[in-house]
Amino acid sequence: MKYMLIMRATDAALAASAEVDFEEVVNQMGAYNEAMHDAGVLAGGEGLTDAGAEENFVLDFSSTPPALSEEPYGPTESLFNGFWILNVPSREEARQWAERCPLGPGMKLEVRRIHGDEEIAELVSEDNEFIAKEKVWRQEEAERAQREG
Structure with a gap:
């Protein structure tokens, strides 16, 4: 958490x-x-x-x-x-x-x-495009931070 x-x-x-x-x-x-x-x-x-x-x-x-x-x-x-x-x-x-x-x-x-990702996902439809995009953005941010840091 x-x-x-x-x-x-x-x-x-x-x-x-x-x-x-x-x-x-x-x-x-x-x-x-x-x-x-x-x-x-x-x-x-x-x-x-x-x-x-x-x-x-x-x-x-x-x-x-x-x-x-x-x-x-x-x-x-x-x-x-x-x-x-x-x-x-x-x-x-x-x-x-x-x-x-x-x-x-x-x-x-x-x-x-x-809030965890799963909590937000429970409040919107399964196929919400922004829930999917946020997962990608977080992964990209983690990769960028790892490269820079």
Whole structure:
């Protein structure tokens, strides 16, 4: 099963983290990432730029065409700062890895299971062209990652 660990923070937690030496943060997160990699459970993950960075934007699909906003779409607690994708055999193991994450007070880690291909396939007809295409795309992506990596 795949799980996504979604990192969230309050304004106070972000302010407190700004007081910590960034190299220390990188070292703690690096050790956490290394442990997951060495255990064979880390399928991906990235940190995200600050929600207010000029490269970011939000599309609101309440209108046609969607409205573009340069501002974050909600309070800090509703935004996420980074994520990991884990491939683990159970919810309990996902929880165990999440509990090891080196986050401080005011930080939260939302853990969400990612739908498996078989679950989506159960909701659509057997011959759905996009279900078949997605399998091919995933295989191509895995092969490309292996060549590049």
